[in-house]
Amino acid sequence: MPSRSEIHYFGAGPAPLPTSVLERAASVLLNYDNQGIGICEISHRSAAATKILSDAKASLAQLYDIPEDYEILFLQGGGSGEFSAVVYNLVARWVERRRQRAVAELGEGKGSEVLERLKNEVRDELKLDYLVTGSWSLKASQEAARLIGKEHVNVAVDARKANEGKFGKIPSEAEWTRSTRPAFTYFCDNETVDGVEFPAFPSVLEGADDDTPVVADMSSNFISRAVDVRKYGVIFGGAQKNVGNAGITILIVKKSLLTPMAAPTLLQQLSLPVGPIVFDWPTIAKNNSLYNTLPIFDVWVAGQVMQSLLDTFGAQKIAGQESVANQKAELLYGVLDAHPSVYRVVPDKAARSRMNICFRVHGGDDAREKEFLAAAEKRGLTGLKGHRSVGGMRASNYNAVSLEAAQKLAQFLQEFASS
Ligand SMILES: Cc1ncc(COP(=O)(O)O)c(C=O)c1O
CATH class of the missing domain: 3.40.640.10 (Type I PLP-dependent aspartate aminotransferase-like (Major domain))
Incomplete structure (x- = not known):
């Protein structure tokens, strides 16, 4: 069974969450704030819940x-x-x-x-x-x-x-x-x-x-x-x-x-x-x-994720996250564009999403796309299959997808194209 650190998941939603937040989540599910009961067991009208709510709002507002x-x-x-x-x-x-x-x-x-x-x-x-x-x-x-x-x-x-x-x-x-x-x-x-x-x-x-x-x-x-x-x-x-x-x-x-x-x-x-x-x-x-x-647990998770962005990017706030997202997206589109005989990015360049990178492999050939997915999975790169209504591939580049994950995917794209 692979460990969490061996897998880079590019699913479109639900999507990856920061491991540090999930580790804390596991602990608060059992015992929230030393109360002897878990976060899913406390009243949504308790003082603790109200604080979770106001902290999450404050992080988003910031x-x-x-x-x-x-x-x-x-x-x-x-x-x-x-x-x-x-x-x-x-x-x-x-x-x-x-x-x-x-x-x-x-x-x-x-x-x-x-x-x-x-x-x-x-x-x-x-x-x-x-x-x-x-x-x-x-x-x-x-x-x-x-x-x-x-x-x-x-x-x-x-x-x-x-x-x-x-x-x-x-x-x-x-x-x-x-x-x-x-x-x-x-x-x-x-x-x-x-x-x-x-x-x-x-x-x-x-x-x-x-x-x-x-x-x-x-x-x-x-x-x-x-x-x-x-x-x-x-x-x-x-x-x-x-x-x-x-x-x-x-x-x-x-x-x-x-x-x-x-x-x-x-x-x-x-x-x-x-x-x-x-x-x-x-x-x-x-x-x-x-x-x-x-x-309230869901609000707590969202609040932790938002607070961790504030901690990471400080005064830059969301602009810090934006530049990382752009860097990852540019890296991936760069490799895809460099191999037009293998990959075709689906949307027009002017409207390309930084979050959901949709492309076809070998013109959408079913067998070649299956081969691509299987090879990616062998490398621990998962969740790359496109939405069932449109087919093809979709690499979702959400905030919790690390730069390292994007680099690994870029390397795989490069090697698959050259193989
Ligand atoms: C842009 C967008 N809007 C709305 C929805 C629907 O969200 P939900 O499944 O939470 O109703 C989705 C789901 O993926 C989405 O991607």
């Missing part, structure tokens, strides 16, 4: 320089849960803003006229913009359509159209067909399956206001590069790639987006969905993420 007017929430339901929660919350806010405007213009006591006007505005003006650049933003847009109807979902760009039906490019912003005042614009910063990452914040979304906020799914590039949080209304990410184990989703939301929210009765009158209470961001925020039982 890493990303999160301003005071943003809230950090810990949720359950995974990244997919937030596909739905984004719609529930931001549509409820859009409706309430429109109701308030209608009341201001029509006057108090005009309930039925206000309702009539709202029905028309929902029908004619409620639009959610999605930039579909890969499998996860596609899923998010499909969930939005399932919840409120496809007539309200504007796919401002479908990247497959620019790339022979496959994801792998981000079409230029000039080609995006955006709504005038969408209730929000959604994008997935890093597409885990397709290896596509936005190189920078889209310039056409600069200056978005609270009525047309920008929402980003950063599940697979969370805390891997510097982010100007102020440009976003909402950032979310499942923990299980760069931050921790599966079980929690971290959400950074501008406080002004948590209010006002339409009453459930109004949403029902407008035939719009009312979200489950556990996805109701204002409720979760009011309860310091403890509306219901939060898996």
